[in-house]
Amino acid sequence: MKIGVAGKGGSGKTTISGTLARAMAEMGEPMIAIDVDPNPNLGPTLGIEKAAFDAGVALPHDILDHRTVDGSQVAVLTRPLDEVLDTYGMTAPAGIRLLTMGKAEKAGGG
Numbered sequence: 001m002k003i004g005v006a007g008k009g010g011s012g013k014t015t016i017s018g019t020l021a022r023a024m025a026e027m028g029e030p031m032i033a034i035d036v037d038p039n040p041n042l043g044p045t046l047g048i049e050k051a052a053f054d055a056g057v058a059l060p061h062d063i064l065d066h067r068t069v070d071g072s073q074v075a076v077l078t079r080p081l082d083e084v085l086d087t088y089g090m091t092a093p094a095g096i097r098l099l100t101m102g103k104a105e106k107a108g109g110g
Contacts, residue, residue, distance in 0.1 A: 001029075013037075018045030025094035032085070033092075036101040043100065046092035056090050058100045063088075 005017045017033065025031040035042035043053035063084060064075040077084060089097045 014041050014045050018042055021046060021096050022094055025096045031094070031096045032089075032099065033096055034099045034101065038102050040100045040102065043090060043092065043098055046096055046098060047094075048090055048092050048098065053090065056100060057088055058102050059084070059088050 003020065005013045005020075007013050014035075014037070021031050021033045033042055033046060040058075043056065044050050048056075063078055065078050066073060066075055068074075079087075084099070085097050089099055092098055
């Protein structure tokens with residue numbers, strides 16, 4: 001099963017995603033959570049300590065290859081999923097594996 005959570009800023013996407021992932025993991029479902037927000041906060045929401053989360057590594061851009069399959073654009077991992085999880089994943093309580101697509105390198109000017 002794959003579930004995506006989308007909405008406007010400030011609508012509670014991270015809270016809903018974290019709560020849903022934890023509830024499903026506690027029911028015994030294997031869970032991989034992927035945070036694609038440019039300002040990621042799903043790790044601490046899942047119970048990963050902030051210092052450990054901040055020290056984590058975001059997925060590199062070349063981890064996905066964009067291809068056309070049957071006339072549709074699809075993204076395909078360039079490495080096996082287990083390797084991606086072992087290299088870039090973090091483990092949260094309840095055995096949830098977290099991948100983070102991007103992290104802010106530094107504070108920007110507004």
